[in-house]
Amino acid sequence: MSSSLFHTLTISRQDILSRMLDLDVTSSNLANVNTAGYKANRSNFQEMLNNQLKEGTQVRASQLMTMQGTLRSTENSLDWAIQGEGFFSVTLPDGTLGYTRDGQFTLDAEQNLVNANGYKLVWDGTIEEGMSNVSVTPTGAVTATDDTGATVDVGTIQLTRFPNPTGLKDNGSNILLETDSSGAAVTGDPGAENFGTLSAYHVENSNVDLSQELTRLINIQRTLSMSVRAFQQTDTMISQAINMRKA
Amino acid sequence: MVMNATRQQVLSHNIANAETPGFKQILTTALGFMQDKSVYTSGNLQSTPIDYLGTMGLGTQIGTEYIDYSEGAFQKTDNPLDFALNGNGFFTVKTPDGNRYTRDGRFLRDSDNTLVTVDGFQVLDDAGQPITLPDGDVTVDTAGVITVNGEEVATLGIGVFADPAAELQHTEGNLFTGPAASTGEDVPQVVQGSLETSNANPSQLMTQLVEVGRSYEAAQKLVQNQDELLGKTIASLGRIG
Numbered sequence: 001m002s003s004s005l006f007h008t009l010t011i012s013r014q015d016i017l018s019r020m021l022d023l024d025v026t027s028s029n030l031a032n033v034n035t036a037g038y039k040a041n042r043s044n045f046q047e048m049l050n051n052q053l054k055e056g057t058q059v060r061a062s063q064l065m066t067m068q069g070t071l072r073s074t075e076n077s078l079d080w081a082i083q084g085e086g087f088f089s090v091t092l093p094d095g096t097l098g099y100t101r102d103g104q105f106t107l108d109a110e111q112n113l114v115n116a117n118g119y120k121l122v123w124d125g126t127i128e129e130g131m132s133n134v135s136v137t138p139t140g141a142v143t144a145t146d147d148t149g150a151t152v153d154v155g156t157i158q159l160t161r162f163p164n165p166t167g168l169k170d171n172g173s174n175i176l177l178e179t180d181s182s183g184a185a186v187t188g189d190p191g192a193e194n195f196g197t198l199s200a201y202h203v204e205n206s207n208v209d210l211s212q213e214l215t216r217l218i219n220i221q222r223t224l225s226m227s228v229r230a231f232q233q234t235d236t237m238i239s240q241a242i243n244m245r246k247a
Numbered sequence: 248m249v250m251n252a253t254r255q256q257v258l259s260h261n262i263a264n265a266e267t268p269g270f271k272q273i274l275t276t277a278l279g280f281m282q283d284k285s286v287y288t289s290g291n292l293q294s295t296p297i298d299y300l301g302t303m304g305l306g307t308q309i310g311t312e313y314i315d316y317s318e319g320a321f322q323k324t325d326n327p328l329d330f331a332l333n334g335n336g337f338f339t340v341k342t343p344d345g346n347r348y349t350r351d352g353r354f355l356r357d358s359d360n361t362l363v364t365v366d367g368f369q370v371l372d373d374a375g376q377p378i379t380l381p382d383g384d385v386t387v388d389t390a391g392v393i394t395v396n397g398e399e400v401a402t403l404g405i406g407v408f409a410d411p412a413a414e415l416q417h418t419e420g421n422l423f424t425g426p427a428a429s430t431g432e433d434v435p436q437v438v439q440g441s442l443e444t445s446n447a448n449p450s451q452l453m454t455q456l457v458e459v460g461r462s463y464e465a466a467q468k469l470v471q472n473q474d475e476l477l478g479k480t481i482a483s484l485g486r487i488g
Contacts, residue, residue, distance in 0.1 A: 007256065008256040008259050011260055015259070048420050057264050060365045061365065067325055067326065163356055164356040164358055166356075222449060226449060226456075229453070229456060233456060244470060
């Protein structure tokens with residue numbers, strides 16, 4: 001068994017690094033406590049032990065907490081919230097698909113449905129010039145009011161789900177990407193089993209729990225100072241061993 | 248000093264895992280290092296018998312490490328695939344090196360809908376088989392019966408050991424090796440949406456940290472003292488000769 005103090009230093013170093021990563025995750029959660037459709041992330045710490053050689057801890061992966069956020073009603077017919085597991089698909093600038101739970105869409109100059117970043121929503125249909133009051137039914141039929149004042153169907157929207165949504169990668173700007181651990185995307189109609197239904201005039205609140213994240217922040221501060229303390233003490237011990245002959 | 252260096256390492260490891268769910272802290276023990284006879288002679292080497300004064304310890308060494316299996320506090324997460332065990336018992340997982348036991352209940356579906364741990368090891372049911380979850384909301388009752396969309400899927404395999412300290416070995420991170428079958432009887436309750444936090448207590452860790460630091464310093468001073476004493480002895484004995 002190695003009891004080298006230098007190895008102990010690397011345990012504490014690894015520990016401090018992991019706390020820093022966790023601090024990033026928690027800060028990002030706190031920053032998004034009011035971001036529509038945002039899903040909190042969690043750092044999963046895991047003990048590192050290899051044949052009795054203690055190596056401290058590491059952050060295995062950050063996991064997306066996909067619990068449903070509460071719905072808040074709005075005045076906007078283009079605020080669509082999902083109740084259930086599904087995601088909206090949007091086309092990213094590089095042509096690949098991104099997924100989001102943030103359903104606050106707008107119409108751009110070319111009558112495309114776009115999200116806050118201007119990424120186009122993937123759906124089937126077109127909105128003609130002069131149409132207003134574009135909205136959606138719980139099962140995904142997109143409707144609009146034409147210039148005669150009649151409500152017409154203009155297309156349909158499908159939702160996407162994943163075997164393991166907690167494995168989706170956070171790409172920033174509230175966009176999630178498919179990964180190996182999330183599994184392949186499956187598309188389906190809203191209202192079909194496990195895809196969830198749509199609610200127009202609603203926004204899904206962030207599922208970040210403010211008090212939980214603040215507690216977490218205090219915890220990180222406490223454990224970080226403990227790790228730093230352990231690191232410093234190991235350093236002192238090494239120096240005491242080196243200076244043993246002098247004093 | 249060697250002992251305290253080892254204690255420092257174990258302590259740093261416990262501190263590093265103060266936030267690892269299901270972690271069980273490692274404790275160290277101190278043992279007397281060699282016992283020697285302490286004798287007294289009157290100075291004249293011919294004078295016998297030598298008076299036997301008793302034994303004298305020659306310091307300490309690190310004893311066996313053992314695991315503190317006490318239960319950590321529960322933390323509510325509301326994540327349906329987070330589980331904690333209330334009572335003595337372990338989840339069973341399958342690693343490439345064989346089946347292992349753990350108190351860490353952070354599970355997730357992998358891309359094939361199999362229930363796995365955060366390390367990607369399969370979680371086993373009561374028949375020792377991996378668990379495949381159909382799509383839908385997962386509910387697990389206190390007996391570990393997994394239900395998805397109202398249909399029973401499997402029952403979590405839980406190992407119960409009468410004396411974990413004697414029957415289990417700490418092998419890899421957060422995993423324990425033990426007998427293939429349960430030896431205990433009181434099955435713990437499964438709590439869904441909660442995790443068991445590390446049982447390393449922060450204030451206790453800080454106290455131990457101070458203690459180790461000071462003991463190490465004291466040992467270092469003692470070595471210096473001995474060295475000084477020995478130096479003086481050699482110097483003065485040399486003068487007489």
